[in-house]
Amino acid sequence: MTQKKKFKPWLYLMPALLLIIIVIVFPVLFTGYISMTDMSLYHWNDYHIIGFQNYARALFKADSGFLEALLVTILWTAVNMVIQLAAGFFIALGLNARGLRWKRLYKTLLMVPWAMPAYISILLWRVGMFNPEFGVLNKLLSLFSPGKVDFLSNNVAAFCSCMVLNLWMALPFMITTIDGALQSIDRSLYESVTLDGAGFWAKIKYITLPSIKPIIAPAAVMTTFITFKQFDIIFLLTQQRGYKTGATLNTVITYAYQNAFVSNNYGLSSAVSMLLFVLIILFSLFTNRSLREN
Amino acid sequence: MTSGKKRSARRKGRLILLNIIFIILCLVTLVPVFYALNVSFSGKEAALSGSLSLLPKSPTLDNYKTILVDEPFLLWLKNSLILSLGTIAISMLCAVPAAYAVSRWRFRGRQATLRVLLVLNAFPQILSMFALFRVLKILGLLNSHFGLIIIYAGSMCVFGIWNLKGYFDTIPVEIEEASKIDGANDAQMIMRIVLPLAKPAIIVTCVMVLITVWNEYLFATTFLLDSSTYSLAGGLYQLQSNDYSRSWPVFTAASVIASVPLLIIFFAVQKHMESGLTAGGVKG
Numbered sequence: 001m002t003q004k005k006k007f008k009p010w011l012y013l014m015p016a017l018l019l020i021i022i023v024i025v026f027p028v029l030f031t032g033y034i035s036m037t038d039m040s041l042y043h044w045n046d047y048h049i050i051g052f053q054n055y056a057r058a059l060f061k062a063d064s065g066f067l068e069a070l071l072v073t074i075l076w077t078a079v080n081m082v083i084q085l086a087a088g089f090f091i092a093l094g095l096n097a098r099g100l101r102w103k104r105l106y107k108t109l110l111m112v113p114w115a116m117p118a119y120i121s122i123l124l125w126r127v128g129m130f131n132p133e134f135g136v137l138n139k140l141l142s143l144f145s146p147g148k149v150d151f152l153s154n155n156v157a158a159f160c161s162c163m164v165l166n167l168w169m170a171l172p173f174m175i176t177t178i179d180g181a182l183q184s185i186d187r188s189l190y191e192s193v194t195l196d197g198a199g200f201w202a203k204i205k206y207i208t209l210p211s212i213k214p215i216i217a218p219a220a221v222m223t224t225f226i227t228f229k230q231f232d233i234i235f236l237l238t239q240q241r242g243y244k245t246g247a248t249l250n251t252v253i254t255y256a257y258q259n260a261f262v263s264n265n266y267g268l269s270s271a272v273s274m275l276l277f278v279l280i281i282l283f284s285l286f287t288n289r290s291l292r293e294n
Numbered sequence: 295m296t297s298g299k300k301r302s303a304r305r306k307g308r309l310i311l312l313n314i315i316f317i318i319l320c321l322v323t324l325v326p327v328f329y330a331l332n333v334s335f336s337g338k339e340a341a342l343s344g345s346l347s348l349l350p351k352s353p354t355l356d357n358y359k360t361i362l363v364d365e366p367f368l369l370w371l372k373n374s375l376i377l378s379l380g381t382i383a384i385s386m387l388c389a390v391p392a393a394y395a396v397s398r399w400r401f402r403g404r405q406a407t408l409r410v411l412l413v414l415n416a417f418p419q420i421l422s423m424f425a426l427f428r429v430l431k432i433l434g435l436l437n438s439h440f441g442l443i444i445i446y447a448g449s450m451c452v453f454g455i456w457n458l459k460g461y462f463d464t465i466p467v468e469i470e471e472a473s474k475i476d477g478a479n480d481a482q483m484i485m486r487i488v489l490p491l492a493k494p495a496i497i498v499t500c501v502m503v504l505i506t507v508w509n510e511y512l513f514a515t516t517f518l519l520d521s522s523t524y525s526l527a528g529g530l531y532q533l534q535s536n537d538y539s540r541s542w543p544v545f546t547a548a549s550v551i552a553s554v555p556l557l558i559i560f561f562a563v564q565k566h567m568e569s570g571l572t573a574g575g576v577k578g
Contacts, residue, residue, distance in 0.1 A: 006401065006402075008395075008399070008480075009395040009396075009399045009401040009404070010395075010401075010403075012391040012392060012394060012395035013391070013392045013395050013396070013407065015387065015388040015391065015392070016388040016389060016391070016392035016451050016455060017392070017407075019384070019385075019388050019444070019447060019448050019451055020411075020414065020448055020451060020452060022444070022448065023426075023444060023445055023447070023448025023449070024414050024417070024419070024422075024448050024449065024452070025414070026429070027422035027425040027426045027429060028417070028422050028425075030422070030425040030428070030429065031421065031422045031424070031425040034424070034425060091319070094312055094315065094316065095316075097308075097309070097312055099305070099309050100309065100312060100313070100316075102313070102316070106316045106319075106320055108561070109320040109323065109324060110319070110320060110323055111560075111561075111564070112323065112324060112327060112557070113323060114560070115553075115556060115557045115560035115561065116327075116553050116556070116557070117505075117508065117509040117527070117549075117552060117553055117556055118509055119509055119511050119527055119530075119531060120509075120530070120549040120552060120553055121326065123530075123531075123534055123545070123549070124326045124329065124330050124546070124549060125326055127534075127542060128326055128329045128330065128333070128546075129325075129326060129329075136325060136329055168323070168326075225416055229418045231418070231420055231512075232512075235512075240535055241535065243535070253418060253420060253421070256420070256421055257420060257423070260423065260424040261423075261424070261516070266424055269424060270424065270425070273421035273422065276418075276421060277417060277421065280413075280416050280417060280418075281413050281416075283416075284412065284413055284416040285413070288412065
């Protein structure tokens with residue numbers, strides 16, 4: 001009986017574990033193996049084990065571009081998160097203003113970018129908004145001044161354009177989360193400090209923010225991961241084969257992809273992937289612990 | 295008296311201002327959607343001209359006809375359905391019993407399993423895409439829907455276990471014990487008692503899987519090499535990357551058709567979204 005009890009959970013877990021081991025764990029281990037070789041287009045089958053040379057190249061050779069991509073990724077994640085949290089907070093606050101009659105309508109319309117398929121949104125933005133010839137943004141600009149702006153032609157412009165698009169796509173989730181958190185605050189808390197003569201900002205600082213923090217924290221952590229891992233926006237806007245825009249912007253994820261599927265440098269790409277994997281494990285263990293302590 | 299009136303006037307002013315801000319915000323948000331609708335109903339020249347118009351000058355359904363008749367849109371749609379339903383079936387068959395086990399029983403290795411699953415959930419699959427490519431090639435599963443379904447199902451299974459476990463945790467054990475006394479075995483009890491109770495979470499999880507597979511283009515275009523096996527996302531991605539100046543209006547029509555079902559599903563399940571998703575949470 002006890003023997004049976006010991007095995008039963010594993011019996012239930014078996015199909016899932018088998019699937020996960022085949023599809024996720026094994027490829028990760030295989031990536032680890034490839035990272036130790038000089039596998040490339042020219043060494044597809046006759047590759048050699050070269051130890052940690054790929055790691056050394058990624059980490060210590062400035063021209064490999066990995067460290068630069070890492071810096072860009074950190075900047076990308078930080079700037080996006082700050083703007084997203086701030087904008088999401090004020091929009092949600094506005095939605096919760098007393099007497100706003102069309103709240104449901106506004107909320108529904110603001111959710112549309114979340115519901116749209118991401119790749120379709122990005123491709124629509126690439127040609128429909130950012131295109132220098134017939135994008136809407138340039139058409140609008142041409143009303144005020146002649147001359148066309150190429151929003152994706154250099155790294156700074158491309159970074160900002162990608163960020164605007166990321167905000168457009170990610171804000172609905174943030175607004176929903178913060179809106180839900182705001183509604184869970186007990187209204188009587190506000191009334192008691194209003195009597196004490198507290199103003200708008202004081203209320204936000206002493207009641208709103210502390211109350212919503214525990215609810216927002218897990219969502220913020222999740223969004224941080226998603227922002228860090230963001231691939232589609234940068235890839236589809238600036239790096240599609242045949243439509244290079246002139247920007248050489250890379251985050252770590254697009255960097256790993258470029259090295260594997262464009263420059264066919266499989267060893268280096270795998271080494272970068274393993275480094276990122278370690279980074280993500282550390283980060284997720286760290287955030288998980290601090291979340292649980294809260 | 296007068297100060298009260300003044301205050302209510304100020305409040306009215308603030309509300310009007312807030313409404314104006316939200317109307318502008320909504321309009322700005324919807325510009326790309328208006329744009330797609332506009333171009334999809336316009337003729338070929340109008341779409342790429344420099345003019346800025348709110349409504350198509352000579353509305354036409356030509357682009358919709360082109361995508362539905364001349365392009366293999368319906369074939370892609372069928373492939374997308376096969377891929378999504380296959381992924382949902384395999385990932386849920388694996389995830390439901392696993393989530394039930396980690397939610398109901400305390401056994402040695404449970405914590406470790408959960409922790410590993412959490413880490414794997416954070417791992418972006420793109421990073422092992424090349425390794426997957428080689429594995430599929432060796433197994434002869436490149437260019438097959440089955441190979442792609444297995445890959446999707448693996449990552450969706452991790453997500454499913456986490457999401458369903460959180461929901462199973464909220465179902466009281468007493469309900470199950472009552473049915474055990476009636477003589478039902480484990481499998482019967484899960485089918486008859488637990489699954490019906492967990493319906494919201496299962497629906498939300500299935501919808502999330504559906505949306506993910508429906509929108510996935512990168513693995514689809516990397517692992518499927520023949521355009522007749524493409525999914526909708528892969529096909530549309532290919533369509534715009536081949537020659538977008540020619541096919542751009544057609545692409546916008548296709549994106550309207552591809553987005554509408556998702557918008558409907560999204561808003562239909564949005565109410566359950568919060569309860570069905572956040573229950574999964576990050577709790578260990």
